[in-house]
Every structure is written in C-alpha cells, then in structure tokens.
Amino acid sequence: MQGQLNPDNRYGEPKVIDACSLFGVLDTTGRRFSGHGVFKAIANMHDRSNGLGGGFAVYGLYPDFADYYALHIMFMGPQARSETEAFLNVHFQVFHAEPVPVRAAAKVASPPEIWRYFVLPRRAESETLADDDLVIHRIMHVNTTIPSAFVFSSGKNMGVFKGVGFPEDVADYFRLDEYLGYLWTAHGRFPTNTPGWWGGAHPFNILDWTVVHNGELSSYGINRRHLEMFGYYCSLQTDTEVAAYAIDLLVRRHGLPVEVMAKVLAPPLWDEMEQLPPKERELLTTLRQVYGSLLLNGPFTIIVAHHGEMIGLTDRIRLRPLAAAVKGDMLYLSSEEAAIRLVCPQLDRVWKPRGGEPVIGRIGTPMALPSEGSVQNSKVVLR
Amino acid sequence: MTSTRQAPATTQAEAHVQAPAYSYPMPSYLKPRFRVEIEDRRCIRCQCCVEQCSFGALFFDQRRNEVGTVEQNCVACHRCVVFCPTQAISVLRHPVEYRENAHWRPEVIEDITRQAETGGVLLTGMGSDKGWTCYWDKLCLNASQVTNPSIDPLREPMELRTYLGSKPDRVELDPKSGGLRTRLAPQVMVETPILFSAMSYGAVSINVHEALARAAAMTGTLFNTGEGGLHPKLYSYGKNTIVQVASGRFGVHPEYLDVASIIEIKIGQGAKPGIGGHLPGEKVSDDVAFTRMIPSGTDALSPAPQHDIYSIEDLSQLIHALKEATNYTKPVSVKIAAVHNSAAIASGIARAGADIIALDGIRGSTGAAPKIIRDNLGIPIEMAIASADERLRKEGIRQRVSLIAAGGFRNSADVIKAIALGADAVYIGTAALIALGCTECQACYTGRCAWGLTTTDEKLTKRQNPDIAAQRLANLLEGWSHEMKEMLGAMGINALESLRGNRLHLRSVGLTQQEADVLGVLQAGA
C-alpha cells in the first residue's frame, strides 16, 4: 500500500517527514466558543508551517447529531463518492448527509469534494464487536479499498477539518468561523518530502481522538511494527498516525488512564525511576518493560484531544517546544507563547512543561496552577 | 590425531575392515602452513619463545646456540611474537606456493591429504572461516540530519538497559486504586545488550570462566556457563550467570539451577547444529570432573539430541520441569542453531513456554567440531533473527519472548544492526576470546591453547590472570557500549528499545530483492 493509496507519499517513502506549529484551547467548563482566537493564534505561527497543510479539530461541534458518528470524507475521484455511499448504505444507517460547506474564494490548493455523514453502524447478528471497533474496521476498509476516498474524521459530536494551505486559509475555506466548540486544536504543517495532500494534513483522527504533532520520531519503525501486531494498519506513514494508534491502544483498548499513557509514550529514564518510591517505580518499570516498543523516541510535542480532555506532552528530553497557560477556566497549549498572548494577553500562569510530564485539562476539573512558571509582571518576592 | 587404524576395532563397521598391509608409519605429505623466522641479530637467546610455545614448534638448539623451529607444528597463535622481548620473531605464511586454482585451493588439497593419511573426520575449532556472506557488511545505518536532532550521548542520557524475559501484551491496572495488577514473568536486567556466549569449563580454562563471570558483574551483563557446569567458587557471580542445561546434563543439580539468573536449554549451537560434543578425557582434569560430576580422565560425551526432547511438546515439558525446579523465579531460555526453518521453530519454542530464544548462526564458534559440519550446516544469523522476529510479530507473540542473536559478532555495529533487525540482545564468544589473546588459530580442540584459553592444562591456564582478563573483557564491553551509544545518538534515539526491530534505520547495499525482503530492509536510496 505504501505510496499507492497515499498521495502524500508519491515517492513511496517508508515514512512521511514533517514539522509544524501546534495550538490548542479548552474551556474546562465545557462552554462552547468561536474559533476566532484559534485562527489568529495559529496564523501567528505562520513561519513554522509552509502552506502545505493546515487543520483543526473541534469538539462539541454537532450538538444536534451528538449521538451519531460524524464521518467527514474527502473524494478525489469521480466514482469515489458513489462507491463510498454504496458501502455506507450497506454497513451504516445514514441519518443525514451533506457536503461540508466551504468558501470557494479561500486560498487553498485544489480542494477535493468533501461530505459529512451522520451514521450508526449496522451490525449483522454474528458481529460481536463494539460499535467503536465496527466503525474503525469499516473506515479502514474505505480508506484502504476504495480508491480516492478518504475518511478523515469519525468521532461523535466532533470534527476534523484539514487541507492543503496555511491553517488560517483552511479555516477560511471550511467556514470554521461559523462553528462553536468547547475544545479546539490546530496545526500548521511543514512537510519536507512531499507536496502535501488534503488527507495528509493534521489533525489525525480515530473515533473521537485527535492528535496534532510537531517533530520527528526516530522510533517510528518499531512503533509501527508493534501496532501492526495489534491490528493497526498505518496507511499514512506519519508519526502522528502511530501516535494516535498508540493512544487508542493504550487508553481505549488497554484501559490505561491518560496519565499512565503519557508515561508509556515518554517514560522516565531508568535512573530516574530508581529514585522513586517502590510502588511507583514498579509501575513505571513494568510499563516500560511491556510497552518499550511504544516509547516515542526523538523530538516531539503532541496535543491529544478527545471528548472532555486535552493533553499536551513533549518527549522526555524536551527536544520540541510547548508553552502551557491558564486563564480562568481556559487551558492553552501552543508551540509558542506569543500565540497564546495574542489571544489572551493577561494569563494567570504560563509555563514550559517539563519533558515527559503531561499537561492535562479536563472538563469539570478546574486547572490546577503549576508551581513553576511565571505570572507576567508579578513582583518576585525575596525569600 | 592418531590413525584410526591403530584404535581398537570396537564398531561393527570397523570389524569388516581389513588391516593395512604394512605397519610402519605412513609418511605425511603435508607441508607447514607457517614459517617462523627469528632474526639472529635481535635474538638474545633468552628462550622465552620456547617457553611460551605450547605446540612444540620451537626448541632451543644447545649445540648451535639458537632457537630451532618445527614449522609444521606452528598454528600462528603469535604467543612467541608477542612475548619476544626484542621483537625478533615473525610468523609468516609458508612460502611454498601451489599453482593457482580457484577450485582446488590449498586448504582443499591439505584437507584431502590429511584425511587420506588418517581416515578421520576433520576436526577444528572456532567459527567457520569460509566467508559466508556477511549481511552486517551490507547494511547501512541511519543518521539524523535536520528533521530531527542527533543526540549527544556523552552529555545527554542514552539508555542501553535491556530486560530479558517474557512480557505480556498489556499492563492491567486496578480500576479502583490505579495500582498495578499485572505481575510480570521473571525479568533479568542487563546494562548493555551484549552477553558472553556459552563456553563450558573444560572447553575453556577455569581462569577464563572466572574472568567472564567477573567481567559480566563489572559491566552489568551475563555470562553463560556452557554445558560443563559451574565451579562452586563462581557461585557468587550467580546474578550474572546463565546456566546451561544441555544434552549431557553435566553438573546440573539444584544448587546450579538456583544460583543462576537464567537457565538455558541448549538444543544446538551455530558451529555444529545437530551435533553433540566430545570433551576428550585429556581435558577432564580433576577440577573439571568435580564440576561436571563425572570421573576424571573420561571423555565427557554430549549426545546430539536431548534424549528427553524428541518433539516440541517434550521441550515444553523440560521448560516447565526447570521452572518448577526453580519455583518460576527465573526465565528459561532455549538456544537453537539457526537453521532453515528456525522462524517456525522459534514460534513453537515461544508457544512451548520459553521466555528467551537464543539463535546461533552459521558463523558461531566452538571449541571443537567436525570441520565439514561447522562450514556447511545452518544459516546466517542475520536471516534467522530477521525471519524469527517477523514470524513472531505476524503471529502476535513477539512480546512473549526475548530474542538473543549469536554467531560471529565482531564489533558494536554488528550488534546494533542485529538489534535493529529485532534482537533483544546478542551473545559474543569469539570476540571475548580475542580480547584475551586468541588469534583465531583454530587449534582449540587440541587443548594446547598457548594463551591459556581453551585448555585445562594447569600450567597453560595460569597464562590467564583473572584480574587482567576480566578487565580486558570489561574494557571491550565498555568500548562497544560507548560506540553503540554514539550510533544510537546519531540516529536520534536515546533508548535502545526504540531501535529494537526498527528496520527503517537499516538500508541494504548490494543485496538481491529477495535477500532484502527476508531482512525486511529497503535498498539504500530507496
């Protein structure tokens, strides 16, 4: 499949390399808000991307269809839509379908036809899989067997919008100014070895999980081979894809809490573990022994989101930047602090999370301020 | 070797053979391999070289007041060269030349000659010298440039630590307390993924065994007893010891099993797949006898198969017998020679309940093996480890076992490439002996090793000072470990587990598509 179904990888590279800007914001009260600030923030980090990919994930997007899987599908060939819809009608109940509204004047490159479908999976009596697994299997079927069709968003009451262009132009194209959400993540892409294609932009999505990522994983090869043992098929050859699948495996299938998942992706050094109390040391040692192949090695910052939660994480020696900030009920994560300040000049606290230590924002849980970091222009009290 | 004709005719086959028509010694047509030249101007007649030569190639000629040579006895061990205080000695290839012939090479002619004179099976030591394709030399390693940074191992953390043992697919936590519910099978930690390969006491001297044990302790890794038991004076190194249970079951008793970190069932070894071993009675000294628990001076015979393992379910039975005997406190390894279907066998071994699988390739070494076996049976370790790793992954059971690769690892690059192909760790044997002076003269089977390595002769054994030998071995591991850290750092990786099975960091040069496919690597530039 390498390089055949994936137009991003026309040269058949074993993996696609890119770099990026990231931004994310969560209202921990669950209040929905417009993405204007997000567009402004990601646009401010224009220099970190090169116009070959931008995208957004929005949570709390479709309250009217909150119980249905919202499939966003791009069609890049003439037969793709009819073929896909025939498949959807067999395997899903489709409650609503429509083209995703766009602004044709926006500065994006050769957009494909993009539709959204609100669906529930049909199940044969013999099928015992949970709905989520059924949906994943069928999406993988569409993405690997129907030429020129690509499902790029599949969660409930959330959606991914992405394409080729600078992120602010992608937002303009998808008329994202018209939507509300309680959690937004954004990505500007700087691919080094591909011309960029719409499906290859970020965020990467599986069910309601999304990942945006900056960096390059030196561990990609083994991360991928390990995930293949568990039935994940890495069709995009991107680091973001393996990060998303790893998170799906650890959190959804293996039932690990997000904090523990972070310790798999960015475990402490063996020497650091030895300094810890016995119980913690045993847990961390066991995690690393069992999940060593899922250690994300090399520079990365990721912002991971799913319903009710946003997580920022960097590699364990912090080779990629991440600024975190809190203002009232809002949590901000960004590649650069300046982008946050542009949206929210007065912050309660801004800090640089240590490598491997996740920043987690949850709906209903007010953000605890870290002991580190600074409050702008506060006087330092001498001790 | 003496002529088999003079041995007592004990077998049926020999009973039918007529006695030779003549009884005087057959003249040998073999020519010396090496020429020993002693520069008269430099020689001070100290006779150090004569003292050092354990093969009888040098003697002191009192009448001429000079060192004389018996060149056909020289094996090129270089002991005399190193110890000559005035650097007067050169060991050269013997200048007798054959007419060029690509097919009937001198070695072929000599082998035929030797067999014609003895009627025997050609015996040799160490690993195959036949130049099987070395795939390590056809694999290039990756390095980071721009899109991710290389990491500086001298100043930033770089982790080689490895845990050997079976791992589950997942970790389970108690949903209420968040505490750990998963209990792992026993794991053994090594600080560097380089282990000392099985070398039995008897095949090597007690001082070598002690040096291996101490070096393993110094560097946080493991040494392997081989199949000859463990001398009680080395029990204190148990934490760094893999004890072997082989077909001969020498020295296998509860204390031996209890003292170790890992128990290894030896099915085969790369140098002689499917072949047992004969430790000749001359090497069975009192101390060897004591350790192996057999009478002194008798041949120690290891059968070709383990006679309680004729099938895979029998292997499972032995694995679990050993686990029961040690109350499931230590991993059980199974070592096999890399052979044509070793991937499928590895899968069976994993399902039989082993925690570790050791694969030993065709370049693996031995103290003594039939030359024809050593040079022709088995497959290269590169292919075996790649296919075993891939097969175990396809079957979803790779987590269940650790894989150890063995057979001719020459340097840290070989090691790191094996790990990228999918090995958890490697065994080194020959490299360790070279660290102690071995020159690959292949005369181990004679028991006359001039370096005190593959001998049980008390005088020769003393040539290895365990203090110095342990330091040399530890130095070697330290040097290789540093180099591995440099290579990992260049690849932008700071933990070995992120390279393990990560074949994207390898690219092939000069391989056929099929070879590259078996190794699971892409062509360089692709």
Add this chain to the structure above:
Amino acid sequence: MHVEAGRDGNTVEVDAAGLSSRELNLRLRELVTAGATHIKLLNVAGQRYIGSDLDRPVTLEIFGTPGNDLGSFMDGPSIIVHANAQDGCGNTMNGGTIVVHGLAGDITGLSARGGKVFIRDDVGYRAGIHMKQYQERCPVLVIGGTAQDFLGEYMAGGILVVLGLTLGSGHRHRANFVGTGMHGGVIYLRGSVESQQLGKEVGVAELDDQDKALLQGIISEFCGHFCMDPRDMVAGPFIKLYPRYLRPYGPLYAPTHRGAQGQVPRWKVPG
C-alpha cells in the same frame, strides 16, 4: 506596513502589530541607521530575530512577547523585554545586554560568546549550553529563578548564575544533568541540588573571596535591572560548579595506532 513611529528626540516607537519578523527588523535597521538610540516596540507578538543585525548602541524596549532567537548573533544593543521571552534568547550572542522581565524558553544563551543576559524568572531546557569565552570576551547569563534540565550543558566558558528566587521554600532545583559535559566557565548556583542532578564532569566547591567579589558585582547589576534588593541574595548560600577536566573525553578514545597510546593527557583544571 502598519509602522507607526512617533519621534521624541532619539526615542522612537514602533507598533509591531501585524508586522512579519522581516518587516519589523527592516524597520529597526532603518531607525538605527537614522540615529535612533531608544526604540520602544509595542504589540510585539512572536516576531523573531529582534536585534540580531543592529551593530550600534541602541536600547530596544519590547512590549508584548518577542519570538524565538531574540538578540541572536547580536553585537552591542541593549534589549529590555517587559514580558516572557521564547526559545533561543541570546543565541550565539556576541555582545550587548538582554533583560527579560519574566521567564525565557529553551536554549537561552546558546553558544553565547559575550554580552550579558538577565532573566528575572525561570528558563527552559539547556540554558547556557556551550557558552564560551576567549580573551576578554566572557558571556554572563543570570537566571533569577530556576532552570530545567541540561543547564550549562557542555559549557566551554563564561559565567552562569542561578539565583533560585522562584523556588518555594524547602524546594530544590529540579534540573537534571546540570553542567553535563562542562569543560570551561563557572556556574554559581543558589538553592539546593542533589549530587545525582549534576553532570559527571562537574566539580562542586565553596566560593572563595574572588568568586564572592565577582558574584556580588553580577548580582548588583541583576538587582539594578529588576529593582530588587541584592543583600539577601549575596548572602547565598551559593555553590560553585566547575569543570573537573579541560578534556573530559580524552580517555574515552582508543587510538588505532599503537604509537599514539599514552599521548592523550587528562589535564585537570587548576583551582
């Protein structure tokens, strides 16, 4: 360009809102060439390389958050930031002063060869990495708060001071690998660290009178910038971290020529 410059003697204001990094720096070059000695930059939001190519004495006062590589390669100007700075502040700086009224990001003072950087609060990873000195050029980096890992990594020269002012009482610095690979320069550290947090090439010593005099001057300057009282700080307690070896890796290598053996001396730094 939305440049709004109001002239007041040699003081000029520049509204950076909406300007790209290149536009803003071009404007700064023009103003400095025209003789401005004090420039206030308003509404700065992530513009990079501010002050990089200004070769005359000028003071830049930044309001808003400057972008990466603030004052990189800079040689002479003074920069005052009334906010936090991002990554690469003072990167390969040659001379001049940077004062940050807040925190700074990763690789603050990377390879600085001269000049002074004062950060009021904390810094990110790898601050002071590979600072170096030659003859009279000796960079100084003062961190008012604490630092993250790899502080002073392979430092080759210069003076790095960490005051620990943001540490809660009873808290130690959390940075690991402090001074790892250090082979020149000195780190003065206030606040506690444990020995396993230090790089293996680092020695620990008490301050002598010469150190104390040097430190007192630096702390006074720091306090002058941030209107603080130096007395409590000077009292310390400080430890001095110094490189144990000029050539920490000499013994690492095995010469491939026998004759080269023993020619890799392992000099110890005097004092």
